[in-house]
Each structure stands twice: as structure tokens, then as C-alpha cells.
Amino acid sequence: MEKTKLLEYFPFSSSVNPSFWHKLTEIKLDIDKLNENSRKIWGYYSNLTFNACKIPLFEVDSTSFNTECNSQNNYLFAHGILLNKNTIEQFKDCNKTELIQNESRRVWNYIASGEALNNPSLLNFFFILSFADLKKYHYYYWFCFPAPPRISVNLLEIVSINSIFEKDMINRLSNNYQGLDQQQKSFFVINNSTTNLEILPIKSIRTLEVTSNLQEYYFAFSDSSTSSEHPGWFARNYIALLLYNCPFLSEKTINLLAFRLSRDGNEINCSSSIVFKIILPKINIQDINPENVWLGWERNERGKFGPRLCNMKTSIDPKCLAETSVDLNLKLMKWQLLPEINLEKIKHAKCLLLGSGTLGCSVARTLLGWGVRNITFVDNALVSFSNPVRQSLFIYEDCVKNRSKAEAAAERLKNIFPGVNSKGYNFSIPMPGHPVGESLLPQTKESVQILTDLISEHDIIFLLMDSRESRWLPTLLGTYFKKIVINAALGFDTYLIMRHGFRSENEEDIVVPETSMERVKSIPGHKLGCYFCNDVTAPGNSLKDRTLDQQCTVTRPGISAIAGALAVELAVSLLQHPNGAKAPAHYKIGNQELGEETHEECILGIVPHSIRGFLTTYTHVLPATEKYKHCVACSDIILDEYQKHGYDFLLRVFDSCKYLEDLTGLSEIHKEITDLEVWDLEDTTDGDEESE
Amino acid sequence: MDSTNICMTWDSFVNYVVEIKTLSDELHDEWEFHGESDNENSIYISKKLHKTFQPAAIDEELINFEEDADEDIPNMENKSVLLTLEYHVAFHPTYSCPILCLNAWNMNGSLLTLEECWQHLGFSDCDYKYNMLTQMDHPVLMRPFLTVHPCKTGDLIGTSFHKSKNPIVSWLSAVAPIFGLKILPEYAKLTF
Numbered sequence: 001m002e003k004t005k006l007l008e009y010f011p012f013s014s015s016v017n018p019s020f021w022h023k024l025t026e027i028k029l030d031i032d033k034l035n036e037n038s039r040k041i042w043g044y045y046s047n048l049t050f051n052a053c054k055i056p057l058f059e060v061d062s063t064s065f066n067t068e069c070n071s072q073n074n075y076l077f078a079h080g081i082l083l084n085k086n087t088i089e090q091f092k093d094c095n096k097t098e099l100i101q102n103e104s105r106r107v108w109n110y111i112a113s114g115e116a117l118n119n120p121s122l123l124n125f126f127f128i129l130s131f132a133d134l135k136k137y138h139y140y141y142w143f144c145f146p147a148p149p150r151i152s153v154n155l156l157e158i159v160s161i162n163s164i165f166e167k168d169m170i171n172r173l174s175n176n177y178q179g180l181d182q183q184q185k186s187f188f189v190i191n192n193s194t195t196n197l198e199i200l201p202i203k204s205i206r207t208l209e210v211t212s213n214l215q216e217y218y219f220a221f222s223d224s225s226t227s228s229e230h231p232g233w234f235a236r237n238y239i240a241l242l243l244y245n246c247p248f249l250s251e252k253t254i255n256l257l258a259f260r261l262s263r264d265g266n267e268i269n270c271s272s273s274i275v276f277k278i279i280l281p282k283i284n285i286q287d288i289n290p291e292n293v294w295l296g297w298e299r300n301e302r303g304k305f306g307p308r309l310c311n312m313k314t315s316i317d318p319k320c321l322a323e324t325s326v327d328l329n330l331k332l333m334k335w336q337l338l339p340e341i342n343l344e345k346i347k348h349a350k351c352l353l354l355g356s357g358t359l360g361c362s363v364a365r366t367l368l369g370w371g372v373r374n375i376t377f378v379d380n381a382l383v384s385f386s387n388p389v390r391q392s393l394f395i396y397e398d399c400v401k402n403r404s405k406a407e408a409a410a411e412r413l414k415n416i417f418p419g420v421n422s423k424g425y426n427f428s429i430p431m432p433g434h435p436v437g438e439s440l441l442p443q444t445k446e447s448v449q450i451l452t453d454l455i456s457e458h459d460i461i462f463l464l465m466d467s468r469e470s471r472w473l474p475t476l477l478g479t480y481f482k483k484i485v486i487n488a489a490l491g492f493d494t495y496l497i498m499r500h501g502f503r504s505e506n507e508e509d510i511v512v513p514e515t516s517m518e519r520v521k522s523i524p525g526h527k528l529g530c531y532f533c534n535d536v537t538a539p540g541n542s543l544k545d546r547t548l549d550q551q552c553t554v555t556r557p558g559i560s561a562i563a564g565a566l567a568v569e570l571a572v573s574l575l576q577h578p579n580g581a582k583a584p585a586h587y588k589i590g591n592q593e594l595g596e597e598t599h600e601e602c603i604l605g606i607v608p609h610s611i612r613g614f615l616t617t618y619t620h621v622l623p624a625t626e627k628y629k630h631c632v633a634c635s636d637i638i639l640d641e642y643q644k645h646g647y648d649f650l651l652r653v654f655d656s657c658k659y660l661e662d663l664t665g666l667s668e669i670h671k672e673i674t675d676l677e678v679w680d681l682e683d684t685t686d687g688d689e690e691s692e
Numbered sequence: 693m694d695s696t697n698i699c700m701t702w703d704s705f706v707n708y709v710v711e712i713k714t715l716s717d718e719l720h721d722e723w724e725f726h727g728e729s730d731n732e733n734s735i736y737i738s739k740k741l742h743k744t745f746q747p748a749a750i751d752e753e754l755i756n757f758e759e760d761a762d763e764d765i766p767n768m769e770n771k772s773v774l775l776t777l778e779y780h781v782a783f784h785p786t787y788s789c790p791i792l793c794l795n796a797w798n799m800n801g802s803l804l805t806l807e808e809c810w811q812h813l814g815f816s817d818c819d820y821k822y823n824m825l826t827q828m829d830h831p832v833l834m835r836p837f838l839t840v841h842p843c844k845t846g847d848l849i850g851t852s853f854h855k856s857k858n859p860i861v862s863w864l865s866a867v868a869p870i871f872g873l874k875i876l877p878e879y880a881k882l883t884f
Contacts, residue, residue: 015776016801022835048720055774057742072724073717139801266878268720301773301799310800321836328806328827 007153007278009233010056010225012045014143014298014308017061021132021139021312027065028084028132036086042069043078043126047222048261049272056224056232058126058143069182074261074268076186076222078124078234081106084132091131091140091307097293103127104146104294107237111244117203120187123237126296129307137316142307143298147236148288151243154279156253158229161273169197174269177259187238190218190257202241210248215255218275223258231258231276233296240288243280250282323419330371340603343371345575350374352454354429354474355464356405357381358555359488361393362564363462364413364422370572374421375413376454377406380428390557425450430650431469432539432632433657448473448650456481460571463487463531464564469539469657473650475530475633479503480642484574484581487531488567490555495563497570498610501528501627501634502581523624525582528609533628539657556615566611569604577602585609587624630669632660699789699846700859702733708790708860709737709781711882719878727832736782736832741873743775743812774799775812779873781860782831789845790860793830793837794871809838813872825871840867858882 032039041064045057058078063070069077081103085091107125110116116123130141161170173190176199180188189200193216208217219242225232235256242249255275262272300306314320327347334341351367353360356379364375383391383398383405393412394405406424413422427447430436436444455461455477463471463485471487478485478500485500504526532539577583583601585608601607609624629635641649641663652659661667700708709725716723727734780793796804796812806827810816815824828839845863853862861882865875 013774013799015774015799017776017778018795018797018801018803021801054744055742057774073722074720141800263720266719266876308800310802312802314805315803315836324827325836332826 005155007155007276008230009147009236010227010230011233011298012058012143012145012224013055015057015059016141016310017059018312018315019062020060020064021137021310022316023062023065024082024084024130024132024139025134025137025316028134032084034086036084036090038127039065039082039084041065041080041082041128042071043080043124044071044075045078045124045224046074046076047224047259048074048263048268049226054226056226058145058224060128071182076124077121077182078126079122080125081127082130083127084130086131088131088133088140091129094129096129096297099127099129100144100146100294100296101290103144104148104290104296107146108148108290111237111241116241117206117245119183120202120241121183121185123241124186124234125237137311137313139310139312140307141310145233145296145298146290146294147233147296148240149292149295150287151236151239151283152281153239154281156277156279159275159277161257161275162271164275165192165197167271170271171269173197173199174261174267174271177270178268185222186234187221187241190220192216192218205242205245208246208249214249214252218255218257220257220259223260223273225258225260228274231256236295239280243283243288244285247285249280251279253277253279319418322417326371326417326419338603341576346572347371347373349460349571349575350376350458351460351462351571352376352378352458353462353464354378354470355462355466356391356393356409356424357387357464357466358390358560359464359490359564359567360405360462361391361409362561363464363488363567364409365392365416366565366568368413368417368420370568373419374458375410376422376458377409377424378427378429378451378454379404379406379409379424380426381405383408390560392561425454427451429465429470429473430654431467432472432653432660433469435655436651444651444654445647448647452477455483458483460484460486460575462567462571464567468531471531472539472633472653475500475532476638476642479530479634480639482581484571485530486567486571488563489531490559490563492554493556493559493615495559495566495613495615496610497563497566497613498531499528499570499574499581499585499607500530501533502526503634503639504582520586520588521624522584522586523609523626524584525579527627528585529625529627530631530634532633533631534625535632539632559613559615562613562615566613570607570611573602573604573607576604577607583607585624587622630664630666632657632664632666635664637664699787699849700783701788702783702785705783705790705860706735708858709735711858712781712861712879713737715879715882719876721876733783733785734832736780738778738780739873741777741779743777743872744773775804777872779868779871780830780837781864784831784842787842787846789842789849790863791828791831791842791845792840792864792868792871792873793828794825794839794873795837806838813870840871853883856883 041060043064044059064080071077083099085094107123110122126143126145128141128143130139132139165173177185180199184201187202189202189204191198191200193213219238221235221238223232224234256278258274258276259270260272260274261268261270264271297305300308314324330343334343349372351372351374353363353375356377360377360379364377367375382402383394385399388394388396388399393409398408404424404426406426408424410422410424413420427450429451430444430447451473455474461474461478461483463474465471475485480503482503487498487500489496502525574581574583586606587609608622610622612621612623627634632638661670713723713725723737723739726736726738775796775798777794777796781790782793784791796809804812806825809825824840825838826841827836829835830837849859849863853859856862861875861879865879868875
């Protein structure tokens with residue numbers, strides 16, 4: 001007896017187009033919802049060998065859900081069912097045996113009813129068991145291509161089509177194949193009894209008889225396999241169909257023609273097809289019906305029978321898309337203009353915004369633009385009806401609902417960009433010269449504690465409040481905890497942006513500025529002043545003794561957007577400076593401005609100490625001032641006192657600002673200079689720099 | 693195309709891609725046509741390529757689901773993991789020119805990141821990669837796609853290919869190979 005081996009079939013490798021998951025998500029959310037009914041889908045495979053692809057691919061994409069199959073090019077289609085479960089448990093626990101039995105009955109019915117003879121594409125059948133976790137955008141799935149078990153086919157030999165047919169016959173066959181109806185393309189019969197090869201539809205096997213000369217027939221199918229030894233998977237169903245309809249083929253030798261296409265120059269032809277000469281087994285047809293469990297679950301990436309998982313979070317989750325796009329926008333700046341910029345440093349900077357008014361809103365929005373993810377607001381007010389038109393994070397509804405400004409701003413920021421970690425704290429910052437009564441003591445203590453914690457936890461502190469004295473405590477704490485402090489204050493048509501000096505006791509922290517330029521001087525970062533350094537009085541109650549119209553300073557509406565944006569840009573420049581907060585500030589002597597000739601201090605340009613803007617002339621000046629040893633907020637005397645007495649010290653200051661002046665020696669100076677009657681200095685820092 | 697500002701009109705774009713699709717069908721070149729002619733902005737063509745590459749990391753969670761293999765399905769050792777690259781040629785209304793978009797995905801449908809694509813296309817170390825392939829919304833599908841930035845396309849077509857009878861073919865055959873898509877020489881006949 002001839003030595004034979006068993007025919008083995010090359011299984012498909014499923015390949016899912018991302019558009020399939022997009023469409024499934026859409027359908028699940030908008031149409032199916034909790035409905036678990038199965039859904040008809042289409043799958044695609046090809047018998048054209050792709051250039052480099054040696055894998056028999058079975059593809060699904062968004063068009064798989066179409067009612068009519070509209071595959072283009074050389075794709076063949078398969079009929080499928082999507083069984084999408086509602087929970088991971090149902091996906092895991094459903095009875096896989098029962099499932100494949102149910103689904104394989106469909107195929108069996110197509111065979112038994114004769115339907116498959118009229119429309120052989122029905123033999124191309126698959127189903128997908130899936131679970132879509134639409135919170136995480138994780139898709140669990142398992143393909144199955146049901147095929148009957150226990151059909152042992154003996155393989156005699158494998159012959160190339162080229163050694164059977166002449167070249168011109170092969171060409172004619174190729175052309176005739178292209179003209180076949182899509183439904184008939186997957187399985188057909190070739191008869192070479194006449195001089196011309198004839199392609200017959202599969203239903204012609206009904207005319208076969210025991211006496212037919214089987215060697216004149218080629219049982220052809222569009223073969224997905226790329227292997228020279230194995231036909232593709234759907235050949236199993238083909239053999240079942242043949243045996244069911246023509247039981248007399250048992251123990252006969254037949255030609256199974258694996259019809260494969262390949263490219264030859266501009267032409268597609270079938271010369272890569274091969275013929276498997278096989279002996280069909282003798283079987284009891286009831287042994288292959290679906291009561292005997294069919295085969296066909298796809299192996300996963302590890303060669304095991306198990307599901308696969310696709311994580312689509314980054315490409316479907318809108319929040320992820322927003323984050324990626326925001327970051328990509330900034331990366332483009334890095335890639336195209338500033339290759340050295342450290343975006344991560346900006347992204348991870350924790351920003352504390354003291355004040356959620358016009359400045360706070362403007363600063364927060366600009367920070368978002370820079371990709372900053374951690375933004376915390378502090379404010380003690382509610383959104384008032386005048387706010388929304390000037391304060392870009394609020395809407396009318398916020399006023400109607402009496403919402404706290406800090407909390408409303410934090411929430412609105414998340415509406416704008418869900419990737420931000422924003423928080424709002426509603427409390428008043430205790431101020432010098434605002435005595436704390438008995439009843440308010442606990443509340444004051446708590447406020448000081450929260451503010452202290454917030455400042456120590458953040459990297460950049462923005463002072464954006466509407467009064468001078470409320471800036472005192474955060475200035476002190478910001479200096480004490482060695483934070484970057486950026487101060488912004490508004491007048492009617494003027495504004496001031498300033499970075500506070502960086503406190504340092506260490507020699508190595510001191511960056512000695514180098515400058516060789518004429519008429520340019522510089523002050524090292526640790527010697528730069530704070531907002532209070534130019535003052536010779538302690539911050540008191542600035543709202544006292546003023547008429548009502550003076551208590552709330554009016555500003556030109558565009559100013560807060562300009563000043564807020566400048567405050568952020570200054571902070572970002574500082575972050576990008578190699579010395580960070582210790583960066584020295586340069587300034588010019590005389591009337592000249594710092595201009596183009598100033599050497600670049602950081603990749604974004606210079607890092608001034610302060611920016612004073614005048615809208616009447618649309619000009620900026622960039623003065624730098626030294627730290628004042630008698631400063632009521634950042635001098636060593638004050639910081640030492642705070643370190644020694646902590647909250648008790650603060651409480652004394654809240655009770656009387658005179659205490660600050662005594663402590664720093666300002667009182668002494670006052671005495672000395674009263675006699676001189678020189679007050680010019682104070683006028684330069686007049687009270688109208690503050691506003692809402 | 694006498695004005696350099698308008699590189700291509702929508703109508704001529706449609707004509708050019710229809711020409712390409714028609715020839716592609718003759719050549720069995722696998723370009724697909726999408727969209728309906730009555731919906732102006734829905735037309736684009738696409739082509740898929742496959743590439744084998746290194747297997748991705750295994751997800752531990754799935755191991756719990758696995759069953760021992762005792763069925764007689766042969767394990768054909770097709771362990772090589774496959775990457776699908778899909779190229780789209782669509783019309784960009786702002787730049788008034790064709791754009792080449794591409795997406796690459798693993799067999800399970802998960803998309804490759806921009807960085808991974810650079811790696812697969814072999815220009816991780818290239819200085820100009822940022823200007824070449826970036827992420828933009830597909831003008832028809834409105835989903836993010838890796839896109840060959842259109843800012844130079846207009847210039848290129850306006851200066852170099854303005855005499856071509858099908859500037860899309862001329863432009864594609866110059867640009868697409870950089871991104872792994874070769875255009876068959878047979879298409880040249882559309883350009884003269």
C-alpha cells in the first residue's frame with residue numbers, strides 16, 4: 001500500500017482593523033446597549049498572496065457590520081456572527097462547547113439543506129465571542145471558524161497546477177475565475193473532460209455519479225493558505241460538503257485544487273495554485289454533525305486556545321485623545337522650534353493660584369496651554385454677576401448658583417481639559433493688620449494651616465489676589481519653603497509681574513551672574529527682592545480710609561489677560577533656565593531697555609525680575625531690584641522669627657502691622673527719615689497696582 | 693493650476709483618485725475607494741500593506757482563560773506577528789492639496805504610536821522626522837491619523853509636478869516610498 005500521510009489544514013490568523021473596534025463601540029453604545037443578541041457580520045480573506053505576508057489573514061473592519069457585503073479588490077467574504085457579551089464573567093463563563101455547537105449547526109444546516117450548493121460562500125463561516133469593556137476600552141475577543149471533526153483525509157501527493165495544465169489554459173482559468181460571481185468564487189469545480197477547461201458551479205456535483213471519471217474533476221476552492229503543504233481552513237467544510245452530497249466519493253481519490261492567486265508583473269494569475277491528491281475517508285455522516293463538537297477556536301499569540309485582548313484606550317477614549325493631542329501640540333513646538341525645551345518639567349510643575357479672579361482665570365488657561373496638569377485655586381469669594389464677562393472660567397449659571405470661585409474654576413478647568421488635576425479651596429488668607437477676634441481664631445488657624453500645606457506641596461505660587469496685604473503671608477511662606485513665587489498685580493492701565501527672590505543659605509546655591517555687556521548689571525537670584533521689598537511700610541488695611549469706588553480698583557478689561565499670560569510665561573522661562581529660581585536678573589542702567597543684544601539666558605530668552613507694563617503707551621520696562629534687608633515679608637529677620645514662633649508670630653502680625661515695622665527696624669528708619677521728608681520712593685509703588 | 697496658492701481643487705482631486713483607482717483595479721493593485729460622489733467631502737482612497745515584525749509583550753490577564761490544547765487543530769507555528777499599514781490619500785481643504793495619512797496596527801487592532809511608527813519606518817534617528825510624519829485628524833474620518841504634514845505638499849506639487857497630468861501620482865511616487873509605500877511604475881502613464 002502506498003505510504004500516505006494525513007491532510008492538515010492551515011488555520012487563519014485573525015487580524016482586526018481598529019475601525020472594527022470603533023464601530024463595535026458605537027453600535028454597543030448607541031444601538032445594542034444592554035441587548036446581547038448576536039449580530040451578523042462579514043469577514044474577509046484573500047487567496048492572493050500578499051508581497052511579504054506568509055500568514056493566511058482573516059480580517060474584520062468597520063464594513064463588517066454593513067448589511068450588504070461590499071468587499072473590494074481580491075477579497076473573499078465570510079459570513080459571521082458577533083456574540084458580544086455584557087460582562088467579563090459572561091464572556092469567561094459561557095459554555096464554549098455549547099456555543100460552537102449552536103453556531104456549527106448553522107453551517108451544518110446550510111450543508112444539509114442544500115443551500116450551500118447554491119451559495120457555497122455559506123461554508124465560509126466564523127463567529128467572534130467578545131466582551132467590550134467600554135470603561136477601559138479593552139476588547140476581549142476570540143475567533144472561531146467551526147469545522148467538522150474526525151474527517152481523516154489521506155494525502156497522496158501535492159502537484160503544482162503548472163505541471164497539470166498548459167500555460168495558456170492557466171491564463172484562461174485565471175480570467176474566467178475573475179469573472180465568477182462573488183458567492184461562487186470560494187468553492188467551484190473545474191472539469192477538463194473537454195479540450196477547454198470548464199468552470200462549473202459547485203451545485204454541479206449533484207450530477208456526479210459513481211461512474212463519473214473523477215480524474216477529470218478538480219474540486220477547487222479559493223485558498224487562503226500560503227503553505228505549500230497545507231490547504232486553508234475552509235477546505236474542511238468543503239470536504240464535509242462533498243461527502244454529504246456524494247457519499248460515493250468515500251475511499252476515492254480526488255483532486256482538491258487549492259486555487260491561489262499571485263502577482264506576475266501587472267497580471268494576477270493562478271499559477272501558484274496546487275492540487276492535493278487525496279483519498280476521502282469512509283465516514284458515517286452522522287459522525288460529523290454538530291452533535292459531535294466541531295473544531296475551530298483560534299489559538300492566541302502564545303499558541304494556546306484562549307482569547308485575545310486589544311487595548312484601544314489611547315485611540316478611542318476621548319480623554320486619552322485629548323491628552324495626547326495637547327501633548328503633541330507642545331511636542332511640535334519642541335520638535336520644530338525648541339528641541340531643548342523640557343516639557344516634562346512644565347507638565348509636572350504643581351501650580352498654586354492664590355486668587356481665582358480675572359488674573360487667576362487667565363493664568364490657569366495659559367498654564368493649560370503649556371500642558372500643566374496640576375492646578376490648585378484658592379479664593380474666598382463667590383462668583384458674582386459681574387465676574388463671568390471678565391473672568392474667563394465662569395459662566396452666568398455659576399452666579400445664579402452662588403458657587404465658590406475656587407471650586408467653580410477648578411471644575412471648569414476639568415470641563416475644558418479632563419486630563420487636568422485641578423482643585424479649589426474656599427478660604428480667606430489671613431492678613432496683617434486684620435486682627436483676629438476670639439470667634440475667628442480656630443478658622444484663622446485652619447486657614448494658615450491649609451495655606452502652609454498648599455504652599456509646601458506646590459512648586460510655583462502665583463499671587464493673584466486683589467489686595468496687597470493678602471500677599472504678605474504667601475510671600476513669607478513661599479520664601480520660607482523656597483518656592484518659585486510669581487506675583488501679578490493690576491492698576492487701571494498698568495500692571496506688574498514679578499518673580500520673588502529665591503532664599504538661600506547655601507554658598508552653592510548662589511549663581512554669580514556673568515555679564516560682560518556695557519551698561520548691563522545683574523542681580524543674582526538669591527538677592528532679588530519680593531513684592532514688599534520696595535515698601536517702607538508694612539502692609540496694613542489698604543481698603544481702610546478709602547471711598548467705596550476706590551476699594552474695588554477698575555482696570556481696562558484686556559489687562560488681566562496680558563498680565564496673566566506674562567506671569568505664566570515668566571514662570572515657564574524660569575523653569576527652563578538652567579538655574580531655575582536662582583536665575584540672576586539683568587537690567588540696564590539708564591533709559592535703555594534690555595534688548596536683542598542681551599545674551600540668551602534660557603532657551604526662551606531673558607528672565608527678568610519684573611515686568612512693568614503701561615497700556616497707555618503699550619510699553620514694558622524690566623526693572624530688577626535687590627532684596628531689602630528690612631523687608632517686612634522676605635527678610636531674614638522675619639523668616640527667623642517665623643521659624644522660631646510659627647503661628648504665634650503670625651497671629652501677632654495679624655493683630656498689628658506695626659509689629660512688623662518694629663521687628664524689621666522699619667520703625668527706626670521711619671523716625672530717621674521723617675526728618676528728611678523724602679517720600680519720593682513710596683510713590684513708585686502706589687496702591688493702584690492691585691485690583692480684582 | 694495656474695495659481696500657486698490653490699494647489700488643487702476638490703474636483704480635480706476626485707478625478708485624479710478615480711483615475712488611480714481605475715488603473716489599480718486593472719493592475720489588481722489593491723487600492724480601495726471610499727465615499728460617495730454625492731457627499732463631497734467623503735472621498736478618499738486607501739491601500740493596505742502587511743509587514744511581519746517582533747511579537748508584542750504578553751498580557752498576563754489572558755492566561756487565566758487559556759485551555760490546554762488537545763484538539764486536532766495543528767499549530768502551524770505562525771508565530772511571526774503581523775503589522776498592518778494602511779495608507780490613505782485624502783483631500784485637505786485648508787491646504788487645498790492631497791494628504792498622505794497612515795495608520796499602523798497590530799493583529800488585535802491596537803494602533804502603533806507615532807514613535808513606534810517612526811521606528812518601523814526606520815527614521816527614529818532622522819532629524820527631520822518631526823516635520824515628516826505627525827499626528828493630525830483625518831479630514832474625512834475625523835480621527836487622529838499619522839499624517840505626512842501637508843505644508844510642503846502644495847509647494848512640491850505647484851513647483852515640481854504642475855505639468856503632470858495626474859499630480860497625485862507624481863507626488864505619491866516621490867513621497868510615499870519614504871513611508872514604506874511603493875507606487876508601481878505602471879501608474880506613470882497617468883502623468884503624461
